[in-house]
Amino acid sequence: MALMIYTDEMEKQVSTGTSYKDCFKGVNLRRTEIICMTWLAQTLSGTALGGLSAFFYQQAGLSDSDSFKLNWGKDAINFVGTVTSWFVLNKVGRRTLMFSGMSAIFVFLIIIGFLGIHSHPTIAEAWAAGTLVLLLSATANFSISPVVYTIVSEIPSTRLRAKSIILARNAYNAINIAFVNIVSYRQLSPDEWNWGLKSGFFWAGLNAIFTTYIFFRLPETKGRTYAELDILFENKVPARKFASTKIETLIEGTEGAQKRQAEGITGE
Secondary structure (H helix, E strand, O other), rough: OOOHHHHHHHHHOOOOOHHHHHHHHHHHHHHHHHHHHHHHHHHHHHHHHHHHHHHHHHHHHOOOHHHHHHHHHHHHHHHHHHHHHHHHHHHHHHHHHHOOOOOOHHHHHHHHHHHHOOOOOHHHHHHHHHHHHHHHHHHHHHHHHHHHHHHHHHOOOOOOOOHHHHHHHHHHHHHHHHHHHHHHHHHHHHOOOOHHHHHHHHHHHHHHHHHHHHHHOOOOOOOHHHHHHHHHHHHOOOOOHHHOOOOHHHHHHHHHHHHHHHHHHHEE
16 A cells, blocks of 8 residues: 555656646656557557468468368467466566567568468468468467557556557557558458468568567566556666666655555544
8 A cells, every 4th residue: 555655646746647648748758659569569560360360371272161170270279378378477577478479470470471482382381371370370369469458558657547558559449440451451362462471571571670669669567566667767767677677765765655644544
C-alpha cells in the first residue's frame, strides 16, 4: 500500500494531466511511442502469412485436404504455444521474448521467400513452406503475440495507461485494416499480385525494421514496479540499460510515503 501511495504521489509530479495530449508530452511521448511501435511490430512481423495459412498452403501447391489439415494443426500448436508463454514470460523477460520471437520469424520468412524463387514450387518445397508457416505461427503465439499485451500495459504511466493503450490499439487496428489485410491477400492471390512464397521477402523486410527498433528502443520491464519504471523513464535511461540500472532512492521514498500514510490514519 505504501508503494502504491508513493507511486501515485510521484506520478502527480511527473504527469500534468490525464488528457490524450499528455500522452505526447515529456517522457510520456517516449512511452506512447514504444507501445504503439510494439503493437505495430506484432502485426507487421510477418504473422499475416499465418493468418491466411489455409489460403497460403493452397497457393504454395498443397491440396485442399492437406491445407485444411495443416490449418487445424497450426491452431492446435498455437494454443500450446500461448499456454507455454504464460510460464516463460516472467522467467525470460518481455524484451528478450519479443526480440527473440521477431528474430526467429525473420529467419522463417527469409527461407519461405527462397523456397518461392522457382516459378512453380515442387511438392517438397510446398510442404517445407507449409511447415515453416506452422513454425512461424507457433513462434508468434509463444512470444510476440501474448507478450505484447503485457508490454503495452506496463510501459505507460498508471495515470495515462488507458488512454495510451487506446492510442496504441487504434494504431494497430488502422494498420491492419488499411494495409495488412489488403496487402497480404493480394500478395498470395493468383488473381492479384501472385507473389506466392516470395511474399516472405516482403514481410521479412518489415520484420527487420521492427526487430531493429525493439533492440534499441524497447526496455525490459520484468521485475520492475510502476514507480521504478517512472524513475527510469524520467531519467531517460536507455532501453538496453533498464534491466541493469539500480534504483537506490525508491526505498527512501517508500518509507516516506508509509510515514505520511500512518500520519493520515492517526490524524497527526
